[in-house]
Amino acid sequence: xxxxxxxxxxxxxxxxxxxxxxxxxxxxxxxxxxxxxxxxxxxxxxxxxxxxxxxxxxxxxxxxxxxxxxxxxxxxxxxxxxxxxxxxxxxxxxxxxxxxxxxxxxxxxxxxxxxxxxxxxxxxxxxxxxxxxxxxxxxxxxxxxxxxxxxxxxxxxxxxxxxxxxxxxxxxxxxxxxxxxxxxxxxx
Numbered sequence: 001x002x003x004x005x006x007x008x009x010x011x012x013x014x015x016x017x018x019x020x021x022x023x024x025x026x027x028x029x030x031x032x033x034x035x036x037x038x039x040x041x042x043x044x045x046x047x048x049x050x051x052x053x054x055x056x057x058x059x060x061x062x063x064x065x066x067x068x069x070x071x072x073x074x075x076x077x078x079x080x081x082x083x084x085x086x087x088x089x090x091x092x093x094x095x096x097x098x099x100x101x102x103x104x105x106x107x108x109x110x111x112x113x114x115x116x117x118x119x120x121x122x123x124x125x126x127x128x129x130x131x132x133x134x135x136x137x138x139x140x141x142x143x144x145x146x147x148x149x150x151x152x153x154x155x156x157x158x159x160x161x162x163x164x165x166x167x168x169x170x171x172x173x174x175x176x177x178x179x180x181x182x183x184x185x186x187x188x
Contacts, residue, residue, distance in 0.1 A: 007117070010114075010117055010150065010152065011058060011061070011076075011150075011152075014034075014058055014076070014078075014112070015033075015034025015035060015036075015056040015057055015058055015078075016033065016034040016056075017034075017112050017113070017114070018034070018056045018078065018080070018112050019032050019033050019034045019054065019055075019056045020032075021106075021110070021112050021113070022054050022056065022080065022103065022106065023054075025102060025106050026054065026099060026102055028052070029052050029053060029054055029099075030050035030051060030052060030053055031049055031050045031051075031053035031054075031055075032053065032054045032055075032056075033055060033056070034055070034056045034057065035055045035056065035057045035081075036057060036058075037057060037059070038057065038059060038079075039055060039057070039079075039081045039129075039141070039143075041139075041141070044083065044139070049083055051083045051084050051085040051092075051139065052082070052083065052084045052085075052095055052096075052099060053082070053083045054080050054081065054082055054083075054099065054103070055080070055081045055083070056078070056079070056080050056081075057078070057079050057081070058076055058077075058078055059077045059078065059079045059145070060076070060077040061074050061075070061076050061077075062074065062075050062077075063075075064149050072152075072153070073119075073149050073150065073151050074149065074150050074151075074152060075147055075148075075149050075150075076147065076148045076149070076150055077145060077146075077147055078121075078145065078146050078147070078148055079143050079144070079145045080103055080107075080143070080144045080145075081129075081141065081142070081143050082096045082099045082100055082103070082140075082141070082142040082143070082144065083096075083139055083140070083141060084096040084099065084139070084140045084142075085138060085139055085140075086138060092138070092139065092140035093128075093140045095140065096128070096140040096141070096142040097142070099142075100126045100142050100144055103126075103144045104124060104126060104144065107121045107124050107144065107146050108120075108121055108122065108124050108146075109121060109122075117150055117151060118148055118149070118150050119148065119149035119150070121146045121147070121148050122146065122147055122148075123146055123147045124144065124145070124146040125144070125145050125146070126142065126143070126144045126145075127142065127143050127145070128140070128141070128142045129141040129142060129143055164183060165183070165184050166181040166182065166183050166184065167181060167182045167183075167184045168180065168181045168182075
């Protein structure tokens with residue numbers, strides 16, 4: 001893919017792309033992958049996710065800015081859901097906090113290897129999610145959310161500028177005398 005091309009599947013690929021980046025930083029996770037939408041505790045129970053895990057999702061997309069062209073950028077709200085269970089010597093809440101801290105170090109300013117498509121991650125936040133359903137599963141849930149601006153339609157490649165320098169002598173100058181100018185520099 002060229003520098004000025006955006007993948008037609010970028011939005012769908014993004015959670016897996018981010019999960020791959022997180023998995024490199026946190027290789028001890030039992031599961032790290034992309035999902036669709038918000039985390040559903042009942043779905044977790046049904047699927048039986050192996051904890052500790054990080055599940056990455058695109059939660060919301062809204063128009064950000066419009067530029068000339070017209071060219072629009074979009075603000076994505078992304079989420080990394082951390083799931084931890086009690087382990088020998090490490091309570092689930094502490095494990096989730098440790099993973100959250102690693103993500104809070106990793107995410108700000110990250111473009112996930114796609115600097116031509118994604119602006120650096122910003123507005124990173126962490127929030128423990130405690131519910132009756134998660135407590136019944138003896139599961140600590142934490143969400144790390146952030147915003148990422150994306151360009152789904154690439155900007156046009158800039159045109160090459162080929163400067164040329166011409167010499168004219170007064171009083172034969174101006175648009176009426178352009179044929180008399182002598183080229184003295186510039187690209188051949």
